[in-house]
Structures are given as C-alpha cells and as structure tokens.
Amino acid sequence: MSVNKTDIINAAAGVFNKEGYLAPTVDQLSQAAGISKMTLYRHFKDKETLIIATLRNRQNFFLDEIRSLIAVEQTPRAKLLAVFSFYEQWFANPNFYGCMFSKAVNEYGRALQDVMLITAEFKREMCQIFTDILRTILKPEPAERCACITMILIDGAIASAQAADVNSEYPPATTAWQALKAVIFSEGGEI
Template identity: 30%
Template sequence: MRPSKRDELVRKALEIFYRDGFHASGMDLLAAETGISKTTMFKHFRSKEELILAVLRLRDERFRGWLFRRMAEVTTPRGQLLAMFDALGEWFDEPGYRSCMFIKASSEFPDPAHPIHAQSAEHKRLLFVETEKIAAAAGAPDPAALARALLLLKEGAIVTAHLGHEAHPASDAKAAAQILIAAALD
C-alpha cells in the first residue's frame, strides 16, 4: 500500500530534522527537500510544531522498537541489558549518526511544559519503563535504580559519540555497565 502524503511528509521530515535540527529546518526547506508543498503540509499539520510532534512519535516508535528488538535477540535478561550498548555501537557507526533526536528536541525547546520537550521526556520515560522490566527480570533487587544507572550510561555514550572525542563510547559504556550490573545482581 502506498503511504499517504502525511506519512511521507513525516518520514521525510524526520530525516531532515535529524540531520539539520528543528529550528534550522524551516518550512521552505522542508517543502524543497520533501517535494511536498507548504499548502499540502498545512493541510495535514496546523503548525511546524505539530509536524515535529508527529516526527518525534515516529522516531520514538522506530527507535524503541529497534533497540528492544536488538536487546531481545539475547536470551538472558542480564545479557539483554548489556546488549543495549552493542546496539548503540551499531547506531553510532551509521554514516548518518547525528546523536539523539530527543536530546536535540529538548535542547531546542527547553521549557519542560512545551509539548515538544514533553514528548522527548516521554520517550526517555518509556525507555526507562522497559529497561526497568528487564532489570527486574534479571533479578535486580532495585530494578529502577539499575535502569536509571544504565540509561545514564546510555545517554552519556550518545553524547560522547556525537562529540566524537572518544573512539569507542558504546564499548566504554558497556564496560561500565558490566560493573554496575555485577554490583546489582551478584
């Protein structure tokens, strides 16, 4: 089935916003690069912010789906927690890697009450919920604390990979995660 113009716009806008940022990508640029007129864009979204929210929902769905599928390929919950960092390493090695879209969105829209900032925070909350479940399945006495610690390592690795001053941030974070997991589970 052929995607709708709306779906096509959201997919293409995701690529552009991820590459260039939200404020730097104006509607004229979006129209030029997507081949979808501004008139058509505004038929589907009342504002650029509504389009950004749709893009963030799509990115959330794709990213969480990809990450937790990759983690689920490992049979033990403990191994799944570590597999998060292997998956990150794959992501960091992609030619178009430009950091986390949600970190960037919350930086460009810093007011916690702003819907774009809130959508970004919701993505991080959903990552926590799933990671906490895996930590509980691994037998962590305090799965929330372990999930928070691992996700802090994840976020640090993402930023470090973006800045490019370390050669292997995912494997460095995985080494630290092994220590945290051992302390929590052994």
C-alpha cells in the same frame, strides 16, 4: 505522486536529524518531502505540529526496534548487550547526528511543552525496558536504579559519540556497557 503524512514525517525526520529543529524552514521541509508548502500545511497546521508528529514517530520506531532486538535474546546479558551493540552501530552510521529527543529539548527547552512530554515519555519507556531486564538479576530497587543509570550511560555515550572518534580505543557504547556491568556487579547482580 501521492504523499501521505508518514512520507512527510520521514522526510522531516531526515532534515531535523541533520539540521536540528529551529533552523529548517517550512520551505526546506516541504522541499525535502517533495511537496509544496500548501500540501505540508494541509497535513500539519504548523512546523511545531510536524515536529511533534516526527518525535512521536521516532519514539514508536525506536522503541519497537529496541523491543525486537531484546525479544530474540535469551539472557539478561544478551539483551543488554544487544542494546549497547545497537547503539555502537548507530554511532558508526554516517547519518548519526545525535539523539533527536535531546536535540529537541535542547533547542526548545520548555517553550514547546509537547517536546518535553514526548521526551520524558520516551525516556520512561526505555527505562522500563531496562528495569524489566534488570529485575531478572537484581532486586526491584537496585534494578530501577540501574535502569536509570543505564539511561544516563546511554545519553553520555550519545554525547560522546557526537564529539569523539567512534573508532577510538574506548568506543562510547562499549565503554558505557563496561560501566553498566560494573554498576550491576556493585548492586549485587551477575551478568
């Protein structure tokens, strides 16, 4: 069986998603990919390089997913609702273990600078997606502010979904969506 970098990254993503970044050993990661340690090291010089490649892969995948969701929607409301619905579905998935970016930052802090850089870049790109949508219903400054608030609401929803029953009366993503609508209204927008 021929294994390429993408196969290894996808296998590692599953392990990192479930177990975190610090706990898994290179042996566990190579076993998950169905390869030897030597093969893993042939593609990645160390575990940290694999972590960075995995985060970069997840960043590209996730942003492409969000962009494709909103591309088919016509109104700002439908675009934003599509994103929050995506999160609600993700939270209900049995493979949901939280945000891989936040998890990496929480585990590594500033010790692995590339983790901080990729996470910040991911958050900036997500914020820009929301800013672009919100500028169609708000003036520039309130749109940027609401985009930042949107990210905070989503991060809070992710944290809540990890600790709460997603089938509760107030599901995290739905509650975050309701809060965002109130914020948009308070900034003079209609949605």
